[in-house]
Amino acid sequence: MRTAWAALCRPGAAQPGIDDPARRAVALEWSSIADIAVLGPLLTMLLVDTGHPRGGLIGTAAFAFFGVIGLALQPSVARAGEAGRDTGATGHAPRTAGLIALALIASLSAAAVAAVEISTVAAVDRYGHHALSGLFLAFAAIGCFAGGLWNGWPKMPAGRRLVVALLLVVIATALPWLAPGLWLLAVSLFLLGVFARPAVTSGYSILQDLIQPVRLSGALSRYGCCVCLGAAAGVAAAGALIGQDGTSGPADGYLTAAGFALMAALVCLASLRSLGKPGRHAQTGRPGSAPELAGEATTRGL
Amino acid sequence: MRLKDRVAAPHARLPRVKGARGLRATNVVVGLPVAMFSLATLVIMALRQYSYSQMGGVLATGLVGRAVLLPALAALGNRYGPRRVLIPQVLVFSAATIALMQDAEFSKPISMLYIAAANRGGARADRVGRAVPAGRGSAGHR
Numbered sequence: 433m434r435t436a437w438a439a440l441c442r443p444g445a446a447q448p449g450i451d452d453p454a455r456r457a458v459a460l461e462w463s464s465i466a467d468i469a470v471l472g473p474l475l476t477m478l479l480v481d482t483g484h485p486r487g488g489l490i491g492t493a494a495f496a497f498f499g500v501i502g503l504a505l506q507p508s509v510a511r512a513g514e515a516g517r518d519t520g521a522t523g524h525a526p527r528t529a530g531l532i533a534l535a536l537i538a539s540l541s542a543a544a545v546a547a548v549e550i551s552t553v554a555a556v557d558r559y560g561h562h563a564l565s566g567l568f569l570a571f572a573a574i575g576c577f578a579g580g581l582w583n584g585w586p587k588m589p590a591g592r593r594l595v596v597a598l599l600l601v602v603i604a605t606a607l608p609w610l611a612p613g614l615w616l617l618a619v620s621l622f623l624l625g626v627f628a629r630p631a632v633t634s635g636y637s638i639l640q641d642l643i644q645p646v647r648l649s650g651a652l653s654r655y656g657c658c659v660c661l662g663a664a665a666g667v668a669a670a671g672a673l674i675g676q677d678g679t680s681g682p683a684d685g686y687l688t689a690a691g692f693a694l695m696a697a698l699v700c701l702a703s704l705r706s707l708g709k710p711g712r713h714a715q716t717g718r719p720g721s722a723p724e725l726a727g728e729a730t731t732r733g734l
Numbered sequence: 735m736r737l738k739d740r741v742a743a744p745h746a747r748l749p750r751v752k753g754a755r756g757l758r759a760t761n762v763v764v765g766l767p768v769a770m771f772s773l774a775t776l777v778i779m780a781l782r783q784y785s786y787s788q789m790g791g792v793l794a795t796g797l798v799g800r801a802v803l804l805p806a807l808a809a810l811g812n813r814y815g816p817r818r819v820l821i822p823q824v825l826v827f828s829a830a831t832i833a834l835m836q837d838a839e840f841s842k843p844i845s846m847l848y849i850a851a852a853n854r855g856g857a858r859a860d861r862v863g864r865a866v867p868a869g870r871g872s873a874g875h876r
Contacts, residue, residue, distance in 0.1 A: 467762050472769020476777070485781045486835050488774025492767040493831040499763035500824035504817045506757055550793070553776045554786055562780060566773055573769075653805045660801035660855075664794035667772075671790015681786070 469573035477566025530642045531651070533703035535658045538635055540696035541598065541628075542659040543666025544689040548572075548605060548624060550667050551685025552617070554674045558682055559614055571618050575625020590637040591700070591707040597631035598697035606690040609683045638707050666692055771831070771854070772796075778838045779847075788844050792834075795848045796855025830854035 479487035549569065556565040588596070604627055607620035636655075643651045670688045674681035700707065772793055779789045811819045830853035837846040 465761075465765060468765035468769050471762070472766050473773055475766065476770045476773045480774070480777050485778045486839060488770060488777055489831055489835040492771045492774050493828040493835075495763050495770070496767040496824050496831070497828045499760060499766070500820050502760045503764050504820050506760060546793070546797075549772060550776060550786065550790055553773070553780065557780055562777065565777065569773060649808075653808050656804050657801040660797045660804065664797035664801070667797070668790045668794035671793070672787040674786035674790075 466573075466577060469576060470570050473566035473569040473573065475566075477563055480566075481563040528642065528706070529703065530638070530706040533699060533706055534635060534638055534642070535655065537594070537598075537696045537700050537703075538655055539658045539662030539665070540692050540699065541601075541631060541635070542662035543669070544601065544605060544692035544696065545628065546663035546666035547670035547685055547689035547692060548621070550670050551608075551674065551682050551689060552621065554685060555608065555612070555617060555682035556614070561614075568618060568621055572621040572625040572628075575622040575627075576629045577625075578622075579626040579629025589708060590634045590641070591704045594631055594634035594638065594707070595697055595700045595704065597627050597634060598693055598700055600627035601631060601693045602690050602697060605686055605693055607686075609686040609690065612683055642707075662692075767827075775834065775838075775851070778835065782838050782841055784838070784844070784847075788847075791844070792847045792851045796851040799852035799855035827854055 475491065476488040479491045552568050553562070553565045556562060556568055601624060604620050604624040607623075608617050639651060639655060640648065666689070670685040673684040673688055675684075775793060775796075776789055779792065780786075784792075807819060807823065830850050834847060834850035834854060836842075837850055
């Protein structure tokens with residue numbers, strides 16, 4: 433999608449709003465991602481609750497199919513394809529201490545988020561309201577909206593902001609473990625969204641500072657892989673701990689999430705020095721772009 | 735900066751960019767499966783009495799498939815353009831989603847769900863060609 437947005441906002445066209453085309457593209461993309469994060473779980477809940485349990489998956493396939501067909505027909509996608517062929521190599525990300533630490537933090541954070549998702553389904557199921565799990569996950573997405581206000585906090589370096597945000601994520605994920613209950617679960621998921629958003633944003637901001645622009649593509653791709661692998665580990669671990677019938681272990685799932693988030697915070701704290709060191713050719717002085725780079729990572733609701 | 739300005743001002747003007755409304759609507763439709771698919775999988779598997787460890791395993795398999803194929807799909811998107819990659823990708827995704835649904839519905843062996851989930855995760859069509867704008871947005875466009 434970023435390709436299409438970038439093609440739509442190419443320089444030269446008279447367009448209102450943000451001046452920088454790249455920032456305009458990511459801001460536009462972000463505005464739709466916010467819709468997705470809230471609508472997705474709610475729509476799943478609606479399809480499952482009012483139709484058939486299969487409704488959620490049928491909706492997923494249908495939206496993907498028609499959405500991609502619609503996307504492929506967009507003129508901006510065609511332009512993006514033509515422009516993409518011109519650019520050639522995207523470069524490979526170097527392995528520095530900061531990048532390795534960041535990859536580890538991303539994996540652990542993604543593990544925490546994935547553990548929260550399956551734990552929430554199990555917890556809501558335990559209270560006999562399985563169809564409401566989408567509503568609870570939407571609370572986290574709304575929290576992400578609110579967390580966006582933290583993006584521009586000017587007096588805190590990204591590394592330190594990441595540590596603080598991750599520690600707050602630990603507290604938010606530990607709440608349902610300490611005091612189970614549906615109301616508290618809703619509050620803690622909202623808080624989780626609030627604190628996870630600046631954590632994700634800070635991560636991408638640090639990545640952007642550590643890497644040369646020409647190598648950012650490769651680095652983002654690897655970063656995405658780390659997020660997927662971390663989420664896989666998180667959901668598998670939480671699923672295993674929650675137990676055979678889901679009645680005993682949602683709290684254990686949240687504890688797993690808190691543990692992953694705590695490990696991420698500790699790794700971040702231990703590597704603050706390397707995370708704060710810009711790469712030799714790193715791009716600096718482009719405020720505002722990193723938050724939107726984080727957009728895709730927050731599509732899952734966090 | 736006031737809270738209201740910080741939240742709304744820049745984004746309020748953005749829909750006036752030519753073509754933005756159509757692309758935003760498309761973006762929402764394309765992105766919804768990403769926000770829906772893990773929850774939908776969990777719900778149907780929970781209703782069919784699969785254990786949470788099995789549910790976690792199925793979702794994890796999809797994510798690993800995603801991690802494995804993400805760089806290759808990004809490279810293909812860069813080389814051939816997103817349009818040529820998106821169509822086959824979404825066909826595989828849709829077929830794998832339906833297969834997963836049927837496997838869960840009829841309580842097929844868990845290995846069948848793993849296979850379908852791996853295919854579906856790998857073929858998720860939300861990020862094709864993301865490598866292009868990240869590099870060009872920051873360098874080529876400036």
